Amino acid sequence: MSLIVQKFGGSSVADAESIKRVAKRVVETHKAGNEVVVVVSAMGDTTDELLDLAAAVSPLPPEPREMDMLLSSGERISMSLLAMAIKNLGVDSRSYTGLQAGMRTDKHYGSARIVDVNPVRVRQALDDGLIVIVAGFQGFNDETEDITTLGRGGSDTTAVALAAALNAEVCEIYTDVDGIFTSDPRVVPLARKIDTITSEEMLELAANGAKVLYIRAVEYARRHGVTLHVRSSFNNNEGTLVLNPKEGEQMEQPIVTGVAIDLTEAKITVVGVPDIPGKAAQIFKIIASTEANVDIIVQNVSAAATGLTDISFTLPQDEAPQVISALLERKDDVGFESLQHDDQIGKLVLVGAGMKANTGVSARLFEALHLASINIEMISTSEIRISVITRADNVKEAARVVHAAFDLDSVEEAVVHGGTGR
């Protein structure tokens, strides 16, 4: 008998009809002879409605403890309704809150991290032949004895953590698309579904704008060797398997797995930095003090005549203002001349574990962009990723030409759906 964890997001349990459809799917998996643990998010709009109510009673930033108490009510509703819908199909199930499922977290309300999973009641209920339903997105801290929530993508993390703790065969993430795509189908119409991908590659894609899986869940899956299966809740097609090949194990796969783009970054250039040891360290120490997430860094070659250099880096657009003011505050200290800020950049990221063993990937990438007359402003590479910065209005075209250049194009256009958050 296999143990399967199935996670359904908010759009999959948006109303009574959707819940009944999920119940049917869960019961089918159970009847096929599997042990089934279902992780659910709050119903469709519940979270937004609760946030609206919170804003209506108090315009002040809410107390995180009370916000978690408020938001964690959403999964209690969806999970108990799912239990009823399953019972309606003649099968017994039991729903458990994060607390009851043993989902222990630290005490960071709103974005708690799982520190331990001890699913005693879940295991017992499975042994009793029941389908088990667990509230996603929530846990508890045993020092404060309070409810916590896990933040964006928290239900994915709940599912993966339970799969790891219960040694599940697979953790199925149900969504409204057919799986992970080689690129965003809204940008690259010929993007195609990926059948298998390594968790390492998936991490890069998730970190660079692929919204189907959340990076924390993928990290957790990778660390604990959990196999993920991202698939559609609207059909029975195979989706994308996210695997964890062992060190040295070869997976048959293309050089490049996917092409992601990101239009949410800005570039800051520190102009006229004295080219002496320790200056870069000083600058990035100042930036780190703002807790900004710097992505790509490029330092120009020093102009020997002046003894000055420029340092450019990218970061999320909304973090730019505080970094700029932190740097300006220490301008005389550091001794730079000026700052330039540019939020009209786009980032293209090429991901593929196959790059490790293939030379010439960068050359093929640059050639493709050159043929399309797209200028590259910054470059950054790792073992399985190449990122380039272009003008913002070039990046979608860049994605299409690169997608084609690496033979990722499908023969037909993908069908585009929306996406969810929790």
Place this chain on the structure above:
Amino acid sequence: MSLIVQKFGGSSVADAESIKRVAKRVVETHKAGNEVVVVVSAMGDTTDELLDLAAAVSPLPPEPREMDMLLSSGERISMSLLAMAIKNLGVDSRSYTGLQAGMRTDKHYGSARIVDVNPVRVRQALDDGLIVIVAGFQGFNDETEDITTLGRGGSDTTAVALAAALNAEVCEIYTDVDGIFTSDPRVVPLARKIDTITSEEMLELAANGAKVLYIRAVEYARRHGVTLHVRSSFNNNEGTLVLNPKEGEQMEQPIVTGVAIDLTEAKITVVGVPDIPGKAAQIFKIIASTEANVDIIVQNVSAAATGLTDISFTLPQDEAPQVISALLERKDDVGFESLQHDDQIGKLVLVGAGMKANTGVSARLFEALHLASINIEMISTSEIRISVITRADNVKEAARVVHAAFDLDSVEEAVVHGGTGR
């Protein structure tokens, strides 16, 4: 410093504006130098909406455990929103679920009884100077480790149980009327607000149709000596104090405190029962097996010629069918001739601790009904209560004439509001 428990029902926290009004009231009580524990129900329509969802996912009677999980989410929403609204007024508070407030119950999902209240966290938070908010209507069972709900009027019971455990000075029950009335103002327009009433009298009124307080909460308050104050959440008027005078202690009060009517009962008459010892016992054993709640019982004097008698009793209308079929099943055994069923009866109940020391109350009651040409079909009396059964369409008129006959009439008509459930 006094400790005050304040309970607000669903209509008092129906929307963001109502919650802000409750927050203001709670903060005022806190600023006046009191320790305040607030018990809240789910917001206005939440419970009905959740029940509708449950019915939509499964027409089967829902599993009680999952129903309790579902319904208990309602108070988590209202209590965390109230905490935010209180914070918005600059005061710190903390909200606790039934589990966190130490509300231990038996394991009867849907109508659990409180077995122990151990409000350690509540006491600690009060000691820290915080306002405490507790979810009404819910508790937990530590054998099953599950959430339970307390059934109708459960939030009142939560408030009273907390008041008892914390040794509160008073438990204020906020509602949409000004207090307990001498009769239902919709029936008796001259009904007036009662200033003080004993818990004994309140029990009789609650058991006989006064919907403002629930009988379980009054019983709990009486057993634990908790003073209740039933008052309006829309003004600052004094409401009705429900007191627990010590044995022999005299309260200055009228003979009769209130007049209740009830149109939800039916009368069953067992015709032609052999008038031999043990027959009545046999009949009521059969009735008891259906768990029906028999109210008034009258046995006619036996007609010596036939050796047969009739036994009549009243019970809630919806319990009549199963009682009738249980009796018919054993017809030959018991040896009665036939059954008569009558759901066109009304019950009038006169309540007053002053009756104990006053003779002639029954005579005055019967005289008033006689003058109004209202026929009495059954009578039942206790130390502080007289119940009479009349035709259903006479009972409202009966209430008005009796209300006047015992000098309960106010000089002006009461203002009528609606009522709530949880």
